[in-house]
Amino acid sequence: MLSRTENRGVCRLLSSVMSGTESHSDREEDYRFLHSMLMEKKLHLLFKIHERLKRFEKRSPIPVQQQAASLASELAEELINQGWTDEIKELVGLFSQPDLKSLLSVHDAVAQRNFEPTLPPVPDTVLEDDEDSVKIVSLVKTKDPLGATIKMDKSTGMIVVARIMRGGAADKSGLIHEGDELKEVNGVSLEHRKPKEIHSLLARSQGEIRFKIIPASTKEEMSSNKKLFMQALFDYDPYEDPTVPCKEAAIAFRRGAVLQIVSMEDDTWWQARHLGDSKDQAGLIPSQKLHERRVALQRPKALFKPRPVKPPDDAEVMEDVDYGAITGIHIAGLRRSFRLGRKSSWAREAARSRRWSTGIHSSVRPPTYKQVIPYHRDPKDPHRLVVLVGPSGVGVNELKRRLLLSDPDHYGVTVPHTTREKKRQENEGVDYNFVSIPMFEEDILNHRFVEYGRYSGHYYGTSVDSLHKVMAEGKVCLLCVHPTKIKHVYTSEFKPYVVFVKPPCIEELRLTRRRVKFVCDEVDKNSVRVFSEEDFEDMINLADTMEKQYGHLIDKVIVNGDIVVAFRELKADLEKVQKEEVHWFPTEWNCSSSPTKARRSCGHLDSWI
Numbered sequence: 278m279l280s281r282t283e284n285r286g287v288c289r290l291l292s293s294v295m296s297g298t299e300s301h302s303d304r305e306e307d308y309r310f311l312h313s314m315l316m317e318k319k320l321h322l323l324f325k326i327h328e329r330l331k332r333f334e335k336r337s338p339i340p341v342q343q344q345a346a347s348l349a350s351e352l353a354e355e356l357i358n359q360g361w362t363d364e365i366k367e368l369v370g371l372f373s374q375p376d377l378k379s380l381l382s383v384h385d386a387v388a389q390r391n392f393e394p395t396l397p398p399v400p401d402t403v404l405e406d407d408e409d410s411v412k413i414v415s416l417v418k419t420k421d422p423l424g425a426t427i428k429m430d431k432s433t434g435m436i437v438v439a440r441i442m443r444g445g446a447a448d449k450s451g452l453i454h455e456g457d458e459l460k461e462v463n464g465v466s467l468e469h470r471k472p473k474e475i476h477s478l479l480a481r482s483q484g485e486i487r488f489k490i491i492p493a494s495t496k497e498e499m500s501s502n503k504k505l506f507m508q509a510l511f512d513y514d515p516y517e518d519p520t521v522p523c524k525e526a527a528i529a530f531r532r533g534a535v536l537q538i539v540s541m542e543d544d545t546w547w548q549a550r551h552l553g554d555s556k557d558q559a560g561l562i563p564s565q566k567l568h569e570r571r572v573a574l575q576r577p578k579a580l581f582k583p584r585p586v587k588p589p590d591d592a593e594v595m596e597d598v599d600y601g602a603i604t605g606i607h608i609a610g611l612r613r614s615f616r617l618g619r620k621s622s623w624a625r626e627a628a629r630s631r632r633w634s635t636g637i638h639s640s641v642r643p644p645t646y647k648q649v650i651p652y653h654r655d656p657k658d659p660h661r662l663v664v665l666v667g668p669s670g671v672g673v674n675e676l677k678r679r680l681l682l683s684d685p686d687h688y689g690v691t692v693p694h695t696t697r698e699k700k701r702q703e704n705e706g707v708d709y710n711f712v713s714i715p716m717f718e719e720d721i722l723n724h725r726f727v728e729y730g731r732y733s734g735h736y737y738g739t740s741v742d743s744l745h746k747v748m749a750e751g752k753v754c755l756l757c758v759h760p761t762k763i764k765h766v767y768t769s770e771f772k773p774y775v776v777f778v779k780p781p782c783i784e785e786l787r788l789t790r791r792r793v794k795f796v797c798d799e800v801d802k803n804s805v806r807v808f809s810e811e812d813f814e815d816m817i818n819l820a821d822t823m824e825k826q827y828g829h830l831i832d833k834v835i836v837n838g839d840i841v842v843a844f845r846e847l848k849a850d851l852e853k854v855q856k857e858e859v860h861w862f863p864t865e866w867n868c869s870s871s872p873t874k875a876r877r878s879c880g881h882l883d884s885w886i
């Protein structure tokens with residue numbers, strides 16, 4: 278029954294409708310029909326329900342029960358068996374009324390959302406491949422757009438959902454998300470299709486649109502499940518480590534070994550296995566933090582007092598802080614590439630004084646592990662650049678000279694640039710690239726040199742282009758630089774293989790360099806002298822500092838004791854590296870080979886769907 282106020286409201290509304298229709302109704306018969314219809318009690322009840330629903334709509338109720346109709350009939354059956362009290366009779370009577378039955382079935386349809394269009398089941402064939410990661414999404418096409426933009430990744434050809442517009446069909450469905458990769462639309466593959474084509478494909482679709490998607494979440498999961506590889510930058514033997522929790526549970530490794538890290542949960546002991554080790558069980562290795570802490574606690578091998586530094590005679594040599602001279606000597610027809618390496622004794626002193634007074638040992642992080650990724654070398658790829666580094670006098674140039682002589686067709690060196698006058702016997706582009714000072718300085722500003730310096734008022738430098746030139750000839754380019762310059766070529770473009778030439782112990786140095794004479798004055802090439810005890814000490818200490826400071830960039834350490842042994846080891850190692858199908862590169866090289874290409878591959882097109 279309607280309450281009096283509600284009745285009044287409805288009556289007022291209806292009478293105003295009636296008065297409004299009077300003028301439009303020609304026949305009395307029509308008027309009466311309309312009047313009786315509008316005064317119908319059921320219509321009034323419907324109004325009442327409508328008003329109630331409106332009130333509930335704001336509260337967004339969720340159904341307590343989705344099967345109210347069947348529950349009511351089950352209850353009626355139960356009650357019949359309970360005996361016939363008046364209340365039971367009334368309730369059973371209510372349950373049997375068609376109105377209530379219809380009301381409950383409508384309730385169930387709403388609760389089960391049966392009013393939404395039904396989509397045909399997904400055929401089995403669409404799930405044939407990648408069934409774990411692929412998601413099939415079916416949407417009913419309306420006149421509105423999906424409310425999403427798509428883009429194509431040019432490097433992979435993948436079509437990816439770029440944006441989902443709030444409130445749009447895709448957003449409301451909750452089934453498509455930003456970053457999802459669209460594989461197919463209605464069975465049509467989208468690989469290498471332009472967003473424009475996809476647009477017309479969608480426009481042609483009628484009724485249901487079925488997307489085959491690789492969800493972004495799956496892709497993220499897959500990448501987080503990706504194996505983590507670390508290259509060890511130190512030797513480790515658990516049997517020599519008194520702190521290891523269990524020696525049997527730990528694994529030994531040598532510098533350069535690639536380890537697959539399986540757990541980093543423990544701050545001090547990671548779990549890892551050797552690459553290619555088929556055993557499932559991993560072993561303990563010291564974590565990066567632990568190893569760094571241990572190295573920091575180690576006492577330096579020797580402590581030095583900074584010695585007084587004698588000022589240089591030629592102030593120009595100071596321009597390139599650590600090194601001041603160059604060497605350029607013809608060896609058996611092969612030009613020995615220049616290196617800004619050999620220091621005059623004053624420069625060495627200055628460098629040492631700076632090194633120890635600035636406390637470099639306390640600030641440098643010791644080499645521990647380097648995160649690496651596998652790279653499958655294409656036989657057509659240029660050879661990796663070979664960078665040789667080491668303390669002055671250790672034999673870097675000697676090893677390079679021997680490599681060049683051993684196979685001049687295979688190994689090559691760069692032709693340096695200089696601003697000095699060409700000598701009569703010299704050839705442009707063979708001995709040097711002779712350039713003007715403004716040209717040289719412009720190239721410095723444009724970062725075209727890997728290394729450069731000034732000597733006797735002239736510039737000398739190794740250009741990036743000269744590296745390209747040797748590599749383009751299909752040769753292994755050998756480059757000797759100070760370790761500070763490695764960063765200029767530490768890119769996926771050059772893929773440098775860095776060899777650190779290390780001096781042996783002082784006893785072996787004394788023995789092997791007993792009769793060795795070296796050029797000690799760059800101005801007077803004839804001024805040669807033998808190594809002193811102080812030279813040996815300097816060499817060992819500088820090597821120690823270099824290894825600590827640049828260890829993370831070094832791929833191979835060659836101890837140059839006996840030159841024949843050291844050369845044999847270096848040559849064999851370079852040959853092995855060249856033949857390897859899989860190389861381990863630092864993760865930061867994980868981009869396309871040149872910066873220009875990298876930029877291009879990141880470009881994509883957005884299209885609204």
Ligand SMILES: Nc1ncnc2c1ncn2[C@@H]1O[C@H](COP(=O)(O)OP(=O)(O)OP(=O)(O)O)[C@@H](O)[C@H]1O
Pocket residue numbers: 604616618619620667668669670671672673674675676789790793794795837838839840841843
């Ligand atoms: N293992 C070795 N045994 C004996 N002599 C060696 C050995 N290695 C190098 N030498 C000699 O030591 C001297 C210095 O070597 P080299 O010129 O190659 O040093 P370097 O590392 O290039 O330093 P710099 O850049 O200062 O020239 C040379 O006379 C070289 O022949």
